[in-house]
Amino acid sequence: MENSNTAASQFLAFDFGASSGRAILGEIKENKLTLKEIHRFSNEPVIFSKHLQWDILRLCHEVKQGILKCKNEGIHIRSIGVDTWGVDFGLLDEEGELMGNSYHYRDERTQGMMEKCFTKIPKEELFKETGLQFASYNTIYQLLSMAEKRDKKLYDAKTLLLMPDLINYMLTGEKVSEFTEVTTTQLYDYTKSCWKENILEKLNIPKHIFTGIIKPGMTVGSLKEDICRELNVPSIKVIAVGGHDTASAVAAVPAVGENHVFISSGTWSLLGIENDRPIINDKVYKYNFTNEGGVNDKVLLLKNIMGLWILQECKRDWEKQGKIIGFPELVSLGASEEGGKSFIDPDHELFYGPGNMPEKVKEFCRNTNQIIPESIGEIVRCVEESLALKYRWAIEKLEEITSKKIDTVHMVGGGIQDTLLCQLTANTTGKRVVAGPVEATAIGNIIVQAQASGIIKDVAHGKEIIRNSFEMVEYKAMDNEKYAVNYERFLKIISQNK
Template sequence: MADRYIAAIDLGASSGRVMLSSYQSQKITLTEIHRFSNGYKSDGKNFCWDLNYLEQEILNGLNKIIQKGIKLDSIGIDTWGVDYVLLDKQGQIVGPTYSYRDHRTDNIMSKVQDEIGTENIYQKTGIQFLTFNTLYQLKAMMLESPSWLSQVSDFVMIPDYLIYRLTGVLNREYTNATTTQLVNVATQTWDKDLLDYLGIPRKWFGDICMPGNQVGYWQSAKGDRIPVIAIASHDTASAVIAAPLMDQHSAYLCSGTWSLMGLESKQPFTGKEALKANITNEGGVDGNYRVLKNIMGLWLFQRVCSEHEVKDINQLITLAKQEQPFAFLINPNDPRFLNPDDMTETIKQVCLENIGQAPKNLPQLVRCIFDSLAHLYRDVLNELSMLSGKPINTLHIVGGGCQNAFLNQLCADLCNVNVTAGPIESSALGNVGYQLISLGEIADVNALRQLISQNFDTKYYQPKSN
C-alpha cells in the first residue's frame, strides 16, 4: 500500500504551522514544513487578525510541500474558536476581523445575561460564560451598528473562512460553531431565539456540518486537485481526538496559551451544578461532547516572559522551582489577566489585594503563575469528577505545555492523580487523524488514539506523597 500524505494546517493564537504527515501500515509521522508567527494587530481602535497574512503563510507552506514533489491526499485546517469573519455576496471580507482579546466586549456579557437570562442561555447552549464568546462579540457589533452591516451576506468561523479561500466553497463546521454560544446543545443547529435576540438575519448562518466531510478542492501550482476536508476544526477538538483517553476515569488537559481541562461524554452537563461551575459542553466527534472548562493557561507566563525579554525559559523555570511554594496565589481566570497593558504589574497588584504582598523578582512571579495554575487544575478536576459522578484517576496533558515537567509534576501532586504528558503536537495529530478517518484509512477515534500512542512518546508523572 502506498503512503498517504496529509497536510495539517494548525493555527494557534500566537503561531501557525503547516505540518506534513505520512501514514502507512500503522506508522504515522509528523514533520513541520512551515512555521510562522501569529498575533492580533491594533488598528488604533481594536485588536484584529490579519487574515490575508495567514492565508499567504498557509499557501507558502502548502507550496513548500508541492515543491518537494509530494502528492497530497488531503488538507485540513484547525484554529482557535469564537472568532468569526463576515462576507459579502462576492465572498469578500466585510468589516474588521476582531480578536477575542479586543476590549469592545467589556461589560457586554452581563448586559446580555440581564436581558435574556443566564439560565436561559445555558440551557439552550450548554456553553461556558466567557466575556469574548461570539454571542457577546456580535452583540457589541450590533450595538455599534456600523454602516457596513447591510453589506453582510455570510457569517463563518475562521477555519471555515480559510477553507473557503482554498476551495471557493462555504462550510460551517460543528465543533468550532459550538464555541460561539449560539448553537443549541440539543438540536446542534443555530439557536433561532438567540439570533432573533441579536437582530441578525438567519440567512447569514448556513447549515452546520459535522466534521469529516470533504468541502472541495485546492488546486496546486502543478494543477493537482487536492481534497480539503473539514476536520474537527476547533484546535481543542482536534487535540482531544489525539489525547490517549482510554476509559471513563481519565480526563484531558490541552495545555498551551489556554488550558482546557475536560472529559468526553455522550450527554451534555447543563444542570444547575454545571452552570454554577461554569462548565462548557462543546461539540466533539462521534456523538461526544467535550465537557470542559477554559483556564487562562500559559498566556500569563508567555506575557511575563515577553515583558521581561526572557532568553532562556528553561533556566527561568528552574529558578522558579527553587522559590518557596504557594507563597503567592492568584485566580488565573481573573478577567484582568485576559489582555492587560502590563501582565507583570497586574499580577503583582492582584497579589497585593489578596495577601498584602507581591512577588519581588521574576522567579517568584513565575512560581506564582505555576502554583496558581496547579491549584485551579485541582479545583476544575474536582468539579468534573463531581459532575460526572466518577473518580478521575488519570489526567492526560497534551499540547505544547506538556513539555513543562515542573508544572506537570505540580499538577500530579496537587490533583493527586497520575499524569501522562504527550503528544506535544496533539492538535496537528488530531487534524491528520481525522483526515485519515475520513479517507477510510483508520477505523475510528479509538483506533487513532492507539496508533498515536504507538508512534509518539509519552512521559509519566506520579503524585508525590506529602
C-alpha cells in the same frame, strides 16, 4: 479500505495558534504516524486604530506557502485540514469578498455585552438553551456589540464564517460551518443540531448570514482552480476536521477507559472529559463549565482556564526590558524557587488583557495580603503552582458534576514541555499524570483526515496509532500533604476574589 500497514498516506494539517501557525505534514505508514513541520509563521494580532484584529490576509498567504513548500519538496498531499482557535469570524459581502479583518477575541468591544445580553435573554435561560460557558469573548457577544452599534457591516453581510471555515472558503470557495467551531459561539442548539434562531431574533442579529453545519470528517471541497493555477498544484481535497483546536487536540488524547480527564495545555488550559451528549444542569451552570463539540460525535464538558498566557505575557514584558529568557530557562528558574509562598487565580479578570503582566501578578498578591513575588523565578513559581491548583479545583468540580472518580490526568499540547507544570499538576491533584503527545492539535487534525480517507478504521485504531508513534511521560505525586495545605489557602484566596 487501504491497508495502513503497507500504504503510506500524507496529510497536511494547518494548525493556527494564538501566536503562531504551522503547516504539519503527517505520514501514516506501518501503523505509525510521523510528523514533519513544513512551514511555520507568526500569528500576532495587530492594533489598527482602536481595535485588536487578526491579519487574516497574511494567514491566507501563509497557508498557500505551506502548500507550495509541499509541492516543491515533491510531496503528494492526500488532503488538507484546518484548525484554529474558537469564537472569531469574518464577514463576506454579496460578492464573496471579505469585508474587513477579523476582530481578536481579546478586543475590548465586547465589554459590557454580557450584561446587555442578559437584559434581552435571562442568563440561566441562555445557558439552558446552549449549554455554553459565559465568557465575554464568545461570538454571541461580539455580534451583539455590532448589533448594538448598528454596525453597517453586520447588516450588509451576506455570510458569516468562523476562522477555520474562512480559511477553508479561501481554499475551496465553499461556505460551510464546521460543528466543533460552531459550538463555541453560544448560538448552537444541541437538541436540533442547528443555529439558535430564537436567540438571533432576540438580539437583532441577522439569521441569513449563517451557513449550513457539517461534522468533522466530511469533505468541504477541493482546492479552487485559480489556487491550483497560482501554485501549480493538482486538486487536493479539503476535509473538515475538528476546526476548533481544542476538539482536534482532544482527538489526539490516547487514553483508554473513562476515569481520566484531559488537559490541552497551551495559551489556554482546556480541562475536561468526553461525553456522548451535553450535560446541562445546575452544577455546570454554577461552576461555569461549558459543553463544546468534539470529533466523532462527542461533546466535551470543559473548564477553560487561562493557561500559559500569563507566563507568555510576562516573558514579553521581560523581553521589553532586555531580559531575553527562553521558556526552558523560565521553567528552571521557577523550579529552583521555594513553593507555597503566594498564589493567584489564573482566571481573574485582571489577567485577561495583554500587557504589564508581571505587575498584575504582584498586584493580585498585594491585594490579597500575600508575599509579593519579586524575582522572575518567584513569579514563575507563583503562576505555575496557581495553575496546577486551579486544575485540582476543576477536576473536583467535574467529579461532583459527573459522580465519577478521576484517577488519571492526561496532558497534551505544547504546554507539556513545561515539566514543572506537569509535576505540580501531579503533586496538587494527587493523581497519576500522563503527558503526551506535544503536537496534539496537529495530530488530531491528521487523525480525522486519515479516518475520513479510510486509512484509519475507527477511534480505537487512531488511539493505537498515536500510542505507537509518540512518547508518553508519567509523573507521580510527591509531597501531596503539603499541597493539600496549599490548596486550602488557594481556595480561600479565589473565593474572596471572584
